[in-house]
Amino acid sequence: MNRRTLSLTGAIVAITVGVLVPVLLSTTVGIVAIAIGESSADLVLGILVICLAAGAIGGGVAATVLLGRRARIARLQSDLLANVTHELRTPLAGIRLHAQTLQSDIDPEHREECVNSIVRETVWLEAMIDRVLTWRTASKDWALLDLTREPVGDVLAAAASRFRKMIDPDEVDFAVDLETSAAVEHDHRALMSIILNLLVNAYKYTGDEKKIRLAARDESDEVVITVEDNGPGIPRRQHKRIFEPFHRADNSRSGAGLGLAIVHHQVEAHKGSITVDSVKGEGSTFSIRLPVAEDL
Amino acid sequence: MTESPQTVLIIEDDRSLRRGLAMNFEYKGFRVLTAATGDEGMKKAFDARPDLIILDIILPGPSGLEILSALRSRDRMVPVLILSARDTTDHKIEGLNLGADDYLTKPFELPELLARAEAMLRRRTYDEPVLTVGDVTIDPVKRTVTLGSEPVELTAREFDLLLLLARAPGRPFSRDAIIDRVWGWGFSGTNRTVDNCILALRQKIEADPVRPRYILTVRQVGYKLEP
Numbered sequence: 001m002n003r004r005t006l007s008l009t010g011a012i013v014a015i016t017v018g019v020l021v022p023v024l025l026s027t028t029v030g031i032v033a034i035a036i037g038e039s040s041a042d043l044v045l046g047i048l049v050i051c052l053a054a055g056a057i058g059g060g061v062a063a064t065v066l067l068g069r070r071a072r073i074a075r076l077q078s079d080l081l082a083n084v085t086h087e088l089r090t091p092l093a094g095i096r097l098h099a100q101t102l103q104s105d106i107d108p109e110h111r112e113e114c115v116n117s118i119v120r121e122t123v124w125l126e127a128m129i130d131r132v133l134t135w136r137t138a139s140k141d142w143a144l145l146d147l148t149r150e151p152v153g154d155v156l157a158a159a160a161s162r163f164r165k166m167i168d169p170d171e172v173d174f175a176v177d178l179e180t181s182a183a184v185e186h187d188h189r190a191l192m193s194i195i196l197n198l199l200v201n202a203y204k205y206t207g208d209e210k211k212i213r214l215a216a217r218d219e220s221d222e223v224v225i226t227v228e229d230n231g232p233g234i235p236r237r238q239h240k241r242i243f244e245p246f247h248r249a250d251n252s253r254s255g256a257g258l259g260l261a262i263v264h265h266q267v268e269a270h271k272g273s274i275t276v277d278s279v280k281g282e283g284s285t286f287s288i289r290l291p292v293a294e295d296l
Numbered sequence: 297m298t299e300s301p302q303t304v305l306i307i308e309d310d311r312s313l314r315r316g317l318a319m320n321f322e323y324k325g326f327r328v329l330t331a332a333t334g335d336e337g338m339k340k341a342f343d344a345r346p347d348l349i350i351l352d353i354i355l356p357g358p359s360g361l362e363i364l365s366a367l368r369s370r371d372r373m374v375p376v377l378i379l380s381a382r383d384t385t386d387h388k389i390e391g392l393n394l395g396a397d398d399y400l401t402k403p404f405e406l407p408e409l410l411a412r413a414e415a416m417l418r419r420r421t422y423d424e425p426v427l428t429v430g431d432v433t434i435d436p437v438k439r440t441v442t443l444g445s446e447p448v449e450l451t452a453r454e455f456d457l458l459l460l461l462a463r464a465p466g467r468p469f470s471r472d473a474i475i476d477r478v479w480g481w482g483f484s485g486t487n488r489t490v491d492n493c494i495l496a497l498r499q500k501i502e503a504d505p506v507r508p509r510y511i512l513t514v515r516q517v518g519y520k521l522e523p
Contacts (some may be wrong), residue, residue, distance in 0.1 A: 037491070046493070085381065086354065086381040086382070089381035089383075089401075089403060090310050090313070090381055090402060091312075091404045092402070092403045093310075093313055093381070093402035093403035093404060094310065094312035094313050094316065094405045095403075096402075096405075096406070097312075097313060097316040097317070097406055098312070098316050098402075099319075100405065100406035101319060101320055101406060104320075104406070104407075106323055107321070107323065110319055110323075113319070114319075117312045117315070117316065121312055136312065158315070167343055168311065168312075171311055181424070186354065205356065207332060207333050207336075207356055208332055208336075232356070239392065
């Protein structure tokens with residue numbers, strides 16, 4: 001990735017130099033022509049050359065700025081594609097590995113584990129594909145939300161049960177604690193995607209002995225949904241920035257850096273808010289607050 | 297190939313792949329170690345002295361490439377096969393230039409991965425020649441030392457220290473350089489640790505440990521192996 005960044009920057013530098021050097025040269029020629037020129041023709045020529053040079057500088061600067069922006073966008077797009085590809089390749093690799101293990105003469109006792117892994121990986125793949133689809137629609141108008149007014153418990157339970165199918169119960173200690181009955185105006189699919197995004201994030205950023213907890217409770221005029229993990233935590237100075245598009249806690253990590261930005265969008269579309277609270281080495285808690293729907 | 301089973305270290309954050317690979321290597325008769333994070337991988341790559349490492353690049357914590365360059369910059373020549381979802385030529389070149397011996401992209405073919413792993417181990421036994429300094433013979437592959445015809449029992453650290461000195465006979469190494477290359481990642485001891493290891497080594501290979509013939513002190517610098 002660094003190579004590509006460098007080569008794009010390199011191209012911009014090359015173009016800048018390519019434009020500036022002739023421009024400076026011709027300006028010098030123009031000034032010299034004016035300085036040593038005796039006839040008015042020399043003077044006119046000098047002024048013309050300087051005008052030409054100024055025009056070229058303007059053009060060069062504009063081209064550089066434009067190219068720089070296009071390069072940045074192209075880089076973001078290619079990063080996004082690369083990251084999406086990565087997210088799909090890993091479960092695919094798991095499926096093929098376990099299928100080929102079954103084809104080989106492995107002990108019968110491992111067969112069940114292989115089959116279970118394959119099934120789990122297909123659920124991951126499905127979730128990843130859903131995520132990519134959400135990213136694509138995220139830029140669209142959120143007025144398209146299909147809002148219903150009811151408690152969110154069922155949607156949260158559905159998200160939890162889907163997440164359970166993606167994980168190995170031996171690997172993750174996943175707890176669900178839903179104590180909410182207040183009606184909230186929400187879009188089922190969007191809320192499902194918000195919660196799954198947070199759960200997948202918690203899974204990805206937690207090392208061994210993962211502990212993840214999904215909870216919801218009613219608080220006066222809000223419903224508070226929390227996703228808690230025992231991962232490495234997020235430094236305080238990043239707490240705001242992690243919701244920005246393409247920001248990632250650590251550049252070498254997987255993911256497109258879009259998940260939380262989209263979650264943020266989706267929560268705001270529900271007139272809610274999302275915050276993170278984190279203690280280094282102990283874990284992070286993402287809290288979503290959604291307004292309780294007022295009685296009609 | 298050898299009497300004791302060879303150890304493969306699988307550094308991979310995806311649990312399904314990690315377990316699937318472990319299952320297959322175990323079935324092939326390897327001793328298998330696994331690591332799910334960069335930190336754990338770094339620690340095991342240095343401390344457990346595996347015969348082969350299967351290395352993912354994108355990991356929580358230090359990346360696979362960081363682990364690889366940490367190993368190579370400390371002369372750890374353990375064969376490394378990178379297994380990554382990054383499939384561009386640039387990524388492959390980057391990995392190979394950092395010292396990886398092979399590169400496979402995900403999704404991969406299991407029989408191919410196993411065959412490549414075994415080929416890497418075979419190649420390794422031809423690649424590293426036996427070193428001889430005076431009466432001391434060091435086999436880097438079998439990790440054995442003989443003095444004349446008598447086998448010498450060394451700890452893993454003592455062996456690595458002797459091997460480091462023996463790869464460049466006559467060249468003095470500072471204590472810091474020795475710590476960096478032999479103890480490697482995350483070492484928190486002092487120079488005394490090196491001195492103690494040298495003393496132990498002299499006890500084992502010198503005829504007269506007080507007046508050493510092989511492992512000499514270079515004043516103000518450190519130690520060297522006299523050819």
